[in-house]
Amino acid sequence: MTDTAYALEVRGITKTFPGVRALDEVNLRLKPGEVHALLGENGAGKSTLIKIITGIQPQDSGELIVNGEAQTFRSAHEATRAGIGVVHQERNVITDFTVAENIVLGNTPVKGGRVQWREVREGAKRVLDLLDFPIDPATPTSLLSPAQTQLVEIARGLYTDSAVLLLDEPTASISETESKLLFDVVHRLAAQGRAILFVSHKLEEVFAHCDTVTVFRDGRSVAESEPLANYSKDTIVDLLVGRTLAKLEVPVRSPSEAGTPALELRDVSTAGGHRDVSFAVHPGQILGIYGLVGAGRSELAKAILGLDRITSGEVRVNGAPAQIRSVGDALGRYGIGYVTEDRKAEGLFLDQTVARNLTVTVLKRLSNAFGFVRERAARATADEYIASLDVKVSNRDQLVGQLSGGNQQKVSLGKWLAANTDTLIIDEPTVGIDVRTKGAFYQLIWALAEQGKAVLVISSDLAEMVTLVDRIVVMQDFEVTGSVTNTHDYDEMSKSVIRLIHEERIDVVEG
Amino acid sequence: MSARFARLARDQNTILAAVIIAGVIVLTISSSGGFLSPISIETFFQFLAIPIVIGLAQMAALAVNQMNLAVGAIGGFAACSAGVLIADFGVPPWLGGLIAILIGLAAGVLNGLIVVLTQINGFIVTLATMTILSGAQYAIVGTRTITSASWPEIAAIGTARPLGIPLIFWIAVGIAILLSVAYRQTLLARNMLASGGNPLAATLSGISNSRSLVTAHGLSGLLCGVAAFLVLASLPGVNKSIGEDWLLSSFAAPIIGGVSLTGGTVAVLGTVLAATIVRLVDSARAQFQLEPSWVNFVIGAVVLGTVALDRVRTRRPATRQRSRRTPPDAPPTAASRAIDPGAPA
Numbered sequence: 131m132t133d134t135a136y137a138l139e140v141r142g143i144t145k146t147f148p149g150v151r152a153l154d155e156v157n158l159r160l161k162p163g164e165v166h167a168l169l170g171e172n173g174a175g176k177s178t179l180i181k182i183i184t185g186i187q188p189q190d191s192g193e194l195i196v197n198g199e200a201q202t203f204r205s206a207h208e209a210t211r212a213g214i215g216v217v218h219q220e221r222n223v224i225t226d227f228t229v230a231e232n233i234v235l236g237n238t239p240v241k242g243g244r245v246q247w248r249e250v251r252e253g254a255k256r257v258l259d260l261l262d263f264p265i266d267p268a269t270p271t272s273l274l275s276p277a278q279t280q281l282v283e284i285a286r287g288l289y290t291d292s293a294v295l296l297l298d299e300p301t302a303s304i305s306e307t308e309s310k311l312l313f314d315v316v317h318r319l320a321a322q323g324r325a326i327l328f329v330s331h332k333l334e335e336v337f338a339h340c341d342t343v344t345v346f347r348d349g350r351s352v353a354e355s356e357p358l359a360n361y362s363k364d365t366i367v368d369l370l371v372g373r374t375l376a377k378l379e380v381p382v383r384s385p386s387e388a389g390t391p392a393l394e395l396r397d398v399s400t401a402g403g404h405r406d407v408s409f410a411v412h413p414g415q416i417l418g419i420y421g422l423v424g425a426g427r428s429e430l431a432k433a434i435l436g437l438d439r440i441t442s443g444e445v446r447v448n449g450a451p452a453q454i455r456s457v458g459d460a461l462g463r464y465g466i467g468y469v470t471e472d473r474k475a476e477g478l479f480l481d482q483t484v485a486r487n488l489t490v491t492v493l494k495r496l497s498n499a500f501g502f503v504r505e506r507a508a509r510a511t512a513d514e515y516i517a518s519l520d521v522k523v524s525n526r527d528q529l530v531g532q533l534s535g536g537n538q539q540k541v542s543l544g545k546w547l548a549a550n551t552d553t554l555i556i557d558e559p560t561v562g563i564d565v566r567t568k569g570a571f572y573q574l575i576w577a578l579a580e581q582g583k584a585v586l587v588i589s590s591d592l593a594e595m596v597t598l599v600d601r602i603v604v605m606q607d608f609e610v611t612g613s614v615t616n617t618h619d620y621d622e623m624s625k626s627v628i629r630l631i632h633e634e635r636i637d638v639v640e641g
Numbered sequence: 642m643s644a645r646f647a648r649l650a651r652d653q654n655t656i657l658a659a660v661i662i663a664g665v666i667v668l669t670i671s672s673s674g675g676f677l678s679p680i681s682i683e684t685f686f687q688f689l690a691i692p693i694v695i696g697l698a699q700m701a702a703l704a705v706n707q708m709n710l711a712v713g714a715i716g717g718f719a720a721c722s723a724g725v726l727i728a729d730f731g732v733p734p735w736l737g738g739l740i741a742i743l744i745g746l747a748a749g750v751l752n753g754l755i756v757v758l759t760q761i762n763g764f765i766v767t768l769a770t771m772t773i774l775s776g777a778q779y780a781i782v783g784t785r786t787i788t789s790a791s792w793p794e795i796a797a798i799g800t801a802r803p804l805g806i807p808l809i810f811w812i813a814v815g816i817a818i819l820l821s822v823a824y825r826q827t828l829l830a831r832n833m834l835a836s837g838g839n840p841l842a843a844t845l846s847g848i849s850n851s852r853s854l855v856t857a858h859g860l861s862g863l864l865c866g867v868a869a870f871l872v873l874a875s876l877p878g879v880n881k882s883i884g885e886d887w888l889l890s891s892f893a894a895p896i897i898g899g900v901s902l903t904g905g906t907v908a909v910l911g912t913v914l915a916a917t918i919v920r921l922v923d924s925a926r927a928q929f930q931l932e933p934s935w936v937n938f939v940i941g942a943v944v945l946g947t948v949a950l951d952r953v954r955t956r957r958p959a960t961r962q963r964s965r966r967t968p969p970d971a972p973p974t975a976a977s978r979a980i981d982p983g984a985p986a
Contacts, residue, residue: 224839225905238828245831
């Protein structure tokens with residue numbers, strides 16, 4: 131007998147990979163109309179369960195019951211047909227296609243084998259309107275920023291009108307405003323009787339928006355479909371890590387803003403559209419650049435590194451005008467390192483070893499006069515950063531592609547730490563990594579600043595900004611609209627920042 | 642498709658068309674008008690049909706981020722098999738022609754199946770089938786040439802000249818139009834492009850990459866089979882050297898025509914125009930009585946140049962999409978101001 135009170139029921143599902151038991155008899159029950167949080171640290175088995183529910187891989191044993199029917203999906207298409215919609219964590223779009231075609235991908239409306247383009251456009255438009263995402267469905271996806279791409283991914287999950295919607299870290303790289311719109315939609319869908327399964331590392335979001343919770347740890351469900359009201363943030367964190375985690379100590383920092391900045395922009399305009407951007411980051415300071423989607427944050431970092439043309443204004447490094455032509459130039463001549471936002475596409479060699487990835491920025495230093503890499507020195511450097519960053523690897527020759535997201539992010543940061551640059555630009559440092567690793571990352575960045583390095587952090591996560599940085603520079607529409615000293619008080623800071631985004635400019639014109 | 646991209650595509654095709662016009666003018670002047678004589682125009686189009694079709698065959702493979710090195714071998718083997726069947730075994734010519742096309746389709750599907758089942762890179766798979774099929778081609782025809790006198794019905798297609806232009810050219814154009822519509826309109830083709838553009842995204846959307854690969858290789862082979870049929874129709878006979886020189890021009894047409902080497906796109910019109918340019922180079926060679934090897938040199942250089950140009954173009958930063966999230970009451974041209982980075986808020 132199956133119970134049809136549940137939209138989705140996971141009963142004792144087990145999945146084993148060579149050498150690892152990824153899921154060990156996990157259970158989960160999802161009712162229509164509820165928003166259910168699925169929590170777990172990286173590697174706890176959330177992604178594996180999502181893959182099983184969405185038909186990307188089958189379970190070894192256990193039952194998957196969708197709307198009262200036991201299912202074993204053999205393809206993503208079967209899962210969609212059974213009424214399961216999904217927003218995947220990774221931004222997987224076809225860049226050659228338009229926004230509209232990506233949204234309908236896999237469910238393209240056809241008649242007699244022919245694509246019904248009018249329906250494609252209208253269907254995409256409907257979902258984009260739902261999300262209040264003002265973009266023309268005919269836009270080529272290749273022109274979108276990562277955050278906009280994430281919104282397309284979300285739109286795709288909503289397109290199929292599914293009874294069960296899985297959201298796998300949908301807010302990992304979008305700003306608060308977009309998240310708010312997304313949650314409005316999520317609550318609306320839940321009110322219509324749809325069941326929502328929400329995976330996130332952001333506990334604030336979970337407590338603000340979810341009704342029930344399931345927690346995974348090391349492939350087991352340690353809390354099964356319990357009301358979220360039974361828990362506090364602290365008790366959830368305890369469940370997640372399996373022990374009481376020391377609360378993150380935010381250090382008292384008072385970096386000096388006197389003297390010569392390590393990196394300074396004066397009235398910089400770029401071919402990409404930035405106008406008169408100015409700010410400075412001093413040695414020992416952590417400067418945050420915050421802005422909504424499309425504000426031009428990451429694009430600015432790329433312009434600083436010479437990947438986009440600067441049309442006027444100047445970049446100064448340690449007080450002297452700098453002509454940075456490439457990342458290699460930034461690293462070699464100006465001592466600036468850049469940790470990319472999209473670590474898979476831009477930051478790592480996934481099919482190379484951890485050691486090779488960690489030493490790729492310093493091979494010149496590790497080579498002898500004939501250009502041969504001194505392997506012993508390279509191994510020592512790799513081991514040093516594996517240890518100091520606590521990267522979970524079986525050995526330094528493991529392939530980076532096999533690591534979990536958090537550990538990949540550590541390697542991607544580690545290679546720039548190895549380069550030992552004076553200035554470090556970090557784009558979205560903790561997207562998609564878990565609570566414990568996040569804390570470790572913050573401590574690492576604080577330690578870098580203590581050592582006198584200038585750190586520029588680009589992030590769309592305001593909570594992260596308030597925890598991490600000393601000063602927040604706010605960008606809107608490719609301009610800097612202001613900056614505020616961080617008081618580490620979230621409510622106060624979010625008010626100041628929102629004001630800078632929306633009202634400041636009107637004030638300027640009126641004044 | 643967005644206006645912006647349509648414009649870009651038009652740009653590429655406009656450039657190609659301009660090159661064609663310039664080439665025609667140069668050839669016309671240097672031949673004192675002889676290039677535009679009816680007989681010369683006829684010859685020009687007669688030898689353009691096959692390059693168009695094999696260019697499209699390669700395009701079908703490139704669209705799924707594969708290559709088909711066996712275009713010439715499939716075409717040559719199919720043409721020679723049909724020739725032998727008709728001349729030696731008394732197979733009716735029409736049936737022989739159909740068999741040539743089906744051999745192409747079968748060889749392509751086989752390529753696709755091998756790629757999917759062994760997970761071996763398509764480059765290696767088609768390199769191997771190319772070698773096997775060229776060997777088979779030699780084995781069945783040896784050193785002889787089978788003349789088209791054995792299939793007069795098909796050869797009649799090769800000599801037909803509706804509107805003064807060879808029928809086989811019209812056939813090639815018809816195929817191009819069919820493909821253009823198919824790539825725009827059919828789900829099968831959209832799925833191939835999805836698999837070629839981002840296989841992971843395709844999988845997560847429930848699209849079978851395996852099916853896309855087999856379909857694309859099958860289509861590529863089918864077009865090689867059609868090219869083989871056009872060989873039977875238009876050439877004086879078939880022998881072991883049919884298909885030998887197809888490989889470079891099969892790549893030249895789609896690459897110059899604007900097809901991405903990383904999969905996910907097609908450019909049917911571009912491929913047709915680029916094949917025309919390659920044909921003009923060949924005409925120029927005859928006109929200026931240059932060594933035939935010059936043609937390969939020029940085409941090779943143009944292919945390299947196009948790919949290099951494409952790299953430069955894609956590196957140019959894309960114009961940003963302006964955010965429309967500015968509050969509605971914000972002034973349209975907000976006064977931009979620099980802030981003092983050290984100033985207290």
